[in-house]
Amino acid sequence: KNEVEQSPQNLTAQEGEFITINCSYSVGISALHWLQQHPGGGIVSLFMLSSGKKKHGRLIATINIQEKHSSLHITASHPRDSAVYICAVSRETSGSRLTFGEGTQLTVNP
Amino acid sequence: DARVTQTPRHKVTEMGQEVTMRCQPILGHNTVFWYRQTMMQGLELLAYFRNRAPLDDSGMPKDRFSAEMPDATLATLKIQPSEPRDSAVYFCASGLVYWAAFSNQPQHFGDGTRLSIL
Numbered sequence: 586k587n588e589v590e591q592s593p594q595n596l597t598a599q600e601g602e603f604i605t606i607n608c609s610y611s612v613g614i615s616a617l618h619w620l621q622q623h624p625g626g627g628i629v630s631l632f633m634l635s636s637g638k639k640k641h642g643r644l645i646a647t648i649n650i651q652e653k654h655s656s657l658h659i660t661a662s663h664p665r666d667s668a669v670y671i672c673a674v675s676r677e678t679s680g681s682r683l684t685f686g687e688g689t690q691l692t693v694n695p
Numbered sequence: 696d697a698r699v700t701q702t703p704r705h706k707v708t709e710m711g712q713e714v715t716m717r718c719q720p721i722l723g724h725n726t727v728f729w730y731r732q733t734m735m736q737g738l739e740l741l742a743y744f745r746n747r748a749p750l751d752d753s754g755m756p757k758d759r760f761s762a763e764m765p766d767a768t769l770a771t772l773k774i775q776p777s778e779p780r781d782s783a784v785y786f787c788a789s790g791l792v793y794w795a796a797f798s799n800q801p802q803h804f805g806d807g808t809r810l811s812i813l
Contacts, residue, residue: 618801626784628804671738681726681792682751683802685738 588612591672591686598693604659606689608672611653618683619646619657620671628671631657662693697721701787701805709813713775716808718787719768726792727770728802729755729762733783741785744770745792777812784809 589610598604608617619631632639632646634655639646643662648655659666672686700719708714720727729741731754742752747764755762759778764770774781788802 620804625806626809627806628786628788630801630803633801673738681790681802682728682740682743683730683738684740687737 589686595690606657608655613677614674616675618673622669699805707811711776716772718770720789724789728788730786731783
């Protein structure tokens with residue numbers, strides 16, 4: 586079993602829909618990261634959080650430490666949100682190195 | 696905006712050849728990571744450095760891979776000899792990491808080197 590698991594693996598939505606991507610982890614963490622990888626391949630860090638909730642524009646990330654679960658929400662989705670979204674954790678015992686989920690391929694159709 | 700710069704962006708070479716990938720981290724960042732991304736394995740850590748010292752290279756095949764930081768502005772990842780199974784996208788990332796685990800800052804990724812070994 587992977588230490589970081591994401592669901593769904595693939596997600597197709599219509600423009601304007603509210604989107605949720607889930608991440609569960611099985612190890613103690615110091616932080617959880619949400620990354621975005623566009624078709625061109627570049628990776629951008631969206632959020633790093635260790636508790637509660639963070640918001641940036643139409644993106645919201647939440648984490649429940651007790652349940653070892655995080656969600657990434659996109660409100661009013663747009664075709665430009667189409668990308669792979671990757672959940673990663675910094676483990677308590679390994680400092681800043683990241684352990685990655687397999688990613689969620691999001692496609693938003695106009 | 697400051698960026699992590701990786702060169703080359705693309706590399707195609709024949710098996711057995713030496714491959715060198717370079718990374719210029721963001722000025723002031725004290726930690727540099729090398730990741731590899733393949734369809735089968737996804738993203739995985741190969742090695743990382745803090746203040747130019749290697750902290751963990753357990754993800755690297757030691758017999759053919761080597762990672763160094765000759766100075767604070769340059770990190771290199773070498774493969775010698777290269778094999779077709781090394782074909783992947785190699786990402787460098789940098790970050791400012793404090794000694795306390797809970798003070799970590801987000802990592803900044805380069806655009807990657809797409810490596811194809813024929």
